[in-house]
Amino acid sequence: MPRIAYVNGRYLPLAQAQVHIEDRGYQFADGVYEVVPLYRGRLLDEEPHLDRFAYSLRELEIAPPMSRAALKLVLHELVRCNAMSDALLYFQATRGVAPRDHKFPAGAKTAFVATMRRSRPPSAAQIEQGVSVVTMPDIRWERCDIKSISLLPNLLAKQKAAAAGAFEAWLVDDDDRITEGSSTNAWIVTSDGKLVTHDAGAAILNGITRQRVIKLVESRGITFEQRAFSRDEAMHAREAFLSSSSSFVLPITRIDGKPVGEGRPGPVTRQLREIYVTAALETPILA
Numbered sequence: 001m002p003r004i005a006y007v008n009g010r011y012l013p014l015a016q017a018q019v020h021i022e023d024r025g026y027q028f029a030d031g032v033y034e035v036v037p038l039y040r041g042r043l044l045d046e047e048p049h050l051d052r053f054a055y056s057l058r059e060l061e062i063a064p065p066m067s068r069a070a071l072k073l074v075l076h077e078l079v080r081c082n083a084m085s086d087a088l089l090y091f092q093a094t095r096g097v098a099p100r101d102h103k104f105p106a107g108a109k110t111a112f113v114a115t116m117r118r119s120r121p122p123s124a125a126q127i128e129q130g131v132s133v134v135t136m137p138d139i140r141w142e143r144c145d146i147k148s149i150s151l152l153p154n155l156l157a158k159q160k161a162a163a164a165g166a167f168e169a170w171l172v173d174d175d176d177r178i179t180e181g182s183s184t185n186a187w188i189v190t191s192d193g194k195l196v197t198h199d200a201g202a203a204i205l206n207g208i209t210r211q212r213v214i215k216l217v218e219s220r221g222i223t224f225e226q227r228a229f230s231r232d233e234a235m236h237a238r239e240a241f242l243s244s245s246s247s248f249v250l251p252i253t254r255i256d257g258k259p260v261g262e263g264r265p266g267p268v269t270r271q272l273r274e275i276y277v278t279a280a281l282e283t284p285i286l287a
């Protein structure tokens with residue numbers, strides 16, 4: 001069965017799903033996106049994803065493509081059409097189609113597309129043994145809180161990490177602090193046992209998985225801090241992990257080739273992955 005995409009009002013087989021070459025997303029990366037995980041038939045944290053989508057649109061003054069209720073209907077219908085149970089639901093809105101000109105076009109209609117693909121979750125070995133990250137300068141803009149489709153610095157970082165045989169790049173700001181990964185949030189358990197992740201703000205994307213982990217941590221009375229941490233602190237951490245919609249909570253056992261702690265996933269990371277997955281399974285299955 002071909003995958004079905006939604007393109008500006010129509011559900012189409014992926015091969016026929018096309019947008020105009022003067023779409024500002026294509027020419028300027030003038031748009032925003034979201035990725036919602038479908039996990040065993042459950043759309044995880046749909047409302048926070050829709051909240052962040054609305055925030056990104058607002059920050060860039062892009063008109064919402066449709067009402068929130070209509071958006072949910074479209075997305076649920078796309079999930080139904082694709083009949084997948086473990087997938088990533090991708091959707092993006094751009095400022096629409098207009099003759100190429102940097103200024104916002106008057107009267108352009110927000111363009112909206114959505115696609116799905118089966119998820120490629122981390123392997124059992126990656127979960128059991130952890131993955132590696134390499135650090136590199138964070139060369140992104142100063143509004144990383146917006147989930148913009150303009151991702152070149154993230155792509156370059158991920159490619160460099162892959163070339164170095166690492167799973168992810170950890171991005172380091174001018175003050176030698178780790179902001180986040182190229183497509184994931186960064187966490188450590190410090191040498192004195194504190195769980196730390198960078199505070200939300202313009203320097204990072206406030207991951208929905210990050211937010212969910214924070215809620216779980218708070219509800220269990222686990223102490224943690226939201227603050228920047230240095231590369232050096234990370235190098236001496238007991239544990240490290242990343243969070244994202246596609247990897248959930250994934251242990252990191254090497255940073256720049258050096259083992260984290262004892263070089264094995266630690267107890268805090270294991271516990272957080274487990275409680276994240278348990279909470280995910282409490283989400284109602286999409287009707």
Ligand code: PLP
Pocket residue numbers: 035154180181182183184185204205206207208209210243244245246
């Ligand atoms: N940080 C960046 C730069 C990202 O691109 C992503 C996800 O795409 C994340 C963090 C994790 O966010 P989420 O948990 O919403 O997937």
